[in-house]
Amino acid sequence: MTRRRRIILATGTAVALGLAAWGLAQIEGSDRGVPPIDSAANYEVGGIQVDVVGKTAEQARMVGWRLAQRRGWQQLWAKANNLPANQAPNLSDGQLDQVVAGVSVEDEQIGAHRYIARLGVLFDRGRAGDLLGAHGGGPRSAPTLVIPVMWSGGVAQSFEHRTDWQKAWARFRSGGSPIDYIRPVGTGLDPLLLNVAQAGRPGRGWWRMILDQYGASDVVxxxxxxxxxxPGGPVIAHFIAYHGPDSKEVARFDLVARDSNDLARMLDEGVRRIDQAYADTFREGGLIADPTLVAEPAAVKDLGEEAATEETGDAGATAAPATGGPVQTFTIQVETPDAATESAIEQAVRGLPGVKSATTPSLALGGVSLMRVEFAGDVAALRAAAFGAGLQLRDDNGTLRLRRQ
Incomplete structure (x- = not known):
């Protein structure tokens, strides 16, 4: 039985592509930088074990791929709906061919009549989403910067040099995760800004500058x-998932690789389990970004005092800025986990005093949409009006962000 490793992407007509592997290979001559796989359009279920037989090697492999598609669909549906996999609706092979975007071969052994492999199945987000039920899309976290840190031989590295841990995060297809990861490539200023020292820095000043640089509002x-x-023996890995600038521990676990050749598989499993830990915490209401990461502490304090004044009705408090003045146009980022939330927020903004119009020219369900608001007044007046309607408007270094309180 021969043994080989390769990547095969199969559409309904089984077209083989190697673009992801080719992209990673282009930077092998450098000691920095790993471009992450763009997984915005696909869900992925990996680590599917198959062991089947057939009349020929090719037939056995096709049977294995069909079986992987069925098992992958059950796992994807179970994860999206938080239900047992055996409750997933049964889809025919023809229906699965329509929603499967590809099959990735993580490891395979091919014999004359037998096929043993570990496979991953890619599902087209648009086509599979309709079959996943109401929870298929689900809410997504705020944009979250990822700084992978690896300790080996007593030395810690993040983006100072290309590491196997960074490669594992670059290989990870995050399309099916509720965490909106921002994965730097590791080139340019990345090694200077996102080094091990920064990963453990508690001060908020540098964090605010860095998160603004990468368009993020949180960090893991x-x-x-x-x-x-x-040498040549097993590799023991101790994984810890930290969140935020204060390194709050979310999860920890250990895995073992047989030898250095098994290291990549182990690290991929580590990424998958860490993502699952972050996702579970997020669904339970955790993984909340520290407000001081996107606003000065004084601004957070002022907002709290304003809320207290609103609740107590203190007659001696300073009145909120009144609307009025020249009409200005503001572009505002809005967290829109679903269509109902987007519609409700847009209607609420239109009803604010002083608002002339509110439209959403860029809609991103499950992410961050852009709303264009024409308002008679300045930002302070718009913030006060929004607060009175149960909305929170923040100015993050010139970027306006709106969400429910």
């Missing part, structure tokens, strides 16, 4: 400590 620091007992 997935960390792995590699331990090798002797």
């Amino acid at each position: 620091v997935p960390t792995v400590h590699l331990e090798r007992r002797f």
Whole structure:
């Protein structure tokens, strides 16, 4: 039985492409930078084990791929709906061919009549979303910067040099995750800004500058400590999922690779489990961004005092700025996990005193949409009007963000 590793993407007509592997290969001559796989259009279910037989090697492999598609669909549906996999609706092979965007071969052994493999199945987001039910889209987190830190031989590295841990995060297809990851490539200023020292820095000043640079409002620091007992032997990995600038621990676990050749598989599994930990915490109401990451502490304090004044009705408090003045146009980022939320927020903004019009020219359900608002007054007046309607408008270094209180 022969053994080989390769990547095969299969559409309904089984077209083979190698663009992801080709993109990673272009930077092998450099010691920095790993471009992440663009997974915005696909869900992925990986690590599917198959062991089947057939009349020929090709037939056995096709049977294995069909089986992987069925198992992958059950796992994807179960994850999206938080229900057992055996409750997933049964789809025919023809229906699965329509929603499967590709099959990735993580590892395979091909014999004359037998096929043993570990496969991943890619599902087209648009086509599979209609079959996943009401929870298929689901809410997504705020844009979250990822700084992967790897300890090996007593030395810690993030983007200072290209590491196996960074490669694992670049390979990860995040389309099916509720966490909106921002994964830097590791070139340009990345090694200077996103180094190990920054990952452990508690001060908020630099964090605000860096998050603004990368268009993020939160940060996670997935960390792995590699331990090798002797050359050529097993590799023990201690994984810790940290969140925020204060390194709040979300989860920790250990995995073991048989040897260095098994390291990539182990790290991929580590990424998958860390993402699952972040996702579970987010769904339970955790993984909330520290407000001081996107606003000065004084501004956060002022907002709290304004809320207290609103609740107590203190007659001695300073009145909110009144609307009026020249009409200005503001472009505002709005978190829109679903269509109902987007419609409700847009209607609420249109009803604010002083608002002449409110439209959403760029809609991103499950992400951040852009709303254009024409308002008779300045930002302070618009913020006060929004607060009275149960909305919170923040000015993050010139970027306006709106969400429900």
